[in-house]
Amino acid sequence: MKTICCVSDCHLGYMHRQKKERLEDYEKAFTEAVEKALKYEPCLIIFGGDLTEHTRPDPRSLKILIKTLMSAAEKAKVVVCVGNHEIEGNIRTAYTPMFSELHGNIHVLTADNPHVYLDVGDVKVGVHGFQFLRGKEAAEEALKKVSSEVRKASSEKEKNILCIHQAVEKYLNPFEVSIKALNEASGKYDLILVGHVHKHQRIGEISVPAYYIGSTERVSFNEAENPAGFLVFRDGVFDKPEYVEVTSSSMRRISRDLGTKTADEINQEIKKTIEENKDVKCLQITVEAEIAGDQFEIIHDWETRYPGYKVLSVNVVPRINNKAISIEKAEIDERLFDEYFGKKDLAARKDLKDLCLKFYEQYGRINP
Numbered sequence: 001m002k003t004i005c006c007v008s009d010c011h012l013g014y015m016h017r018q019k020k021e022r023l024e025d026y027e028k029a030f031t032e033a034v035e036k037a038l039k040y041e042p043c044l045i046i047f048g049g050d051l052t053e054h055t056r057p058d059p060r061s062l063k064i065l066i067k068t069l070m071s072a073a074e075k076a077k078v079v080v081c082v083g084n085h086e087i088e089g090n091i092r093t094a095y096t097p098m099f100s101e102l103h104g105n106i107h108v109l110t111a112d113n114p115h116v117y118l119d120v121g122d123v124k125v126g127v128h129g130f131q132f133l134r135g136k137e138a139a140e141e142a143l144k145k146v147s148s149e150v151r152k153a154s155s156e157k158e159k160n161i162l163c164i165h166q167a168v169e170k171y172l173n174p175f176e177v178s179i180k181a182l183n184e185a186s187g188k189y190d191l192i193l194v195g196h197v198h199k200h201q202r203i204g205e206i207s208v209p210a211y212y213i214g215s216t217e218r219v220s221f222n223e224a225e226n227p228a229g230f231l232v233f234r235d236g237v238f239d240k241p242e243y244v245e246v247t248s249s250s251m252r253r254i255s256r257d258l259g260t261k262t263a264d265e266i267n268q269e270i271k272k273t274i275e276e277n278k279d280v281k282c283l284q285i286t287v288e289a290e291i292a293g294d295q296f297e298i299i300h301d302w303e304t305r306y307p308g309y310k311v312l313s314v315n316v317v318p319r320i321n322n323k324a325i326s327i328e329k330a331e332i333d334e335r336l337f338d339e340y341f342g343k344k345d346l347a348a349r350k351d352l353k354d355l356c357l358k359f360y361e362q363y364g365r366i367n368p
């Protein structure tokens with residue numbers, strides 16, 4: 001048996017942090033993963049779901065997806081699992097099952113059509129699975145039913161692979177598939193592939209080789225430390241896959257406690273951190289500090305100041321000491337509005353101040 005490649009969670013069409021610049025990252029990572037996968041001359045490419053971010057993908061993402069799947073299908077058998085991002089209410093609202101119509105080599109796994117048997121060289125490979133199912137009961141029942149229909153491989157010339165897109169116990173909470181349920185099903189399979197959790201990892205609790213395939217590009221700063229890539233199984237060996245990285249936008253998250261600092265000192269610290277990390281494309285800085293003096297001076301428009309980043313997210317979390325909690329009672333009057341507008345550099349905006357004052361008079365007073 002030749003090589004099998006697995007690609008998952010590409011999230012085409014995702015606009016991370018509303019940044020248009022991020023759209024191309026998901027596109028590039030997806031096309032690069034498939035192009036690189038094809039260089040391994042695989043007999044089979046398995047897609048683990050969530051290929052698109054939205055249930056109704058934008059035309060550009062859909063075009064790229066169709067084009068890429070069609071070109072892959074010219075060179076290999078293609079099996080596609082349907083992820084939660086591709087389904088709105090139920091499987092009828094998903095576009096993904098239609099991809100079966102595109103090419104004789106493309107098979108989409110759904111609960112209505114959960115088995116495909118492929119002649120791969122001299123080996124018959126059964127790929128089994130179903131679309132993402134919400135809820136533990138539905139997912140475990142489908143797993144049980146689908147697995148009961150699988151005939152366990154009786155020789156080296158037969159292999160069975162399960163491919164699902166679900167949260168497995170211990171890997172994500174809430175989960176739909178328990179370790180127990182997956183282990184009970186695992187006897188029928190030689191390999192279990194799962195999409196949904198974006199970090200590539202082996203699901204070590206299962207008695208056969210089982211893996212989260214992993215995503216091709218990160219969708220959140222929580223994934224900053226994850227590699228981005230796809231999986232390659234060579235020569236029918238399932239317990240030692242190769243993880244091939246693809247180009248992704250480098251990401252880093254930095255978290256610091258600055259103790260007690262003035263707004264100016266906090267700004268300087270943030271500026272230094274931003275300038276020290278220009279080697280990454282996506283940077284998140286979280287700074288916790290007890291702010292001495294005025295908070296108004298804290299800078300918020302770092303993204304406009306440093307346009308070289310694709311995403312630059314700076315959060316200042318003020319830590320409140322007990323002293324600060326004893327709130328000074330202040331009378332809200334025009335003088336206070338003047339002070340606020342002065343500190344915000346908006347003294348010239350008398351119109352805005354008057355409007356705020358008017359709204360306060362109209363809606364804000366507790367005792368009119």
Ligand SMILES: [Mn+2]
Pocket residue numbers: 050083084085165195196197
């Ligand atoms: Mn998912």
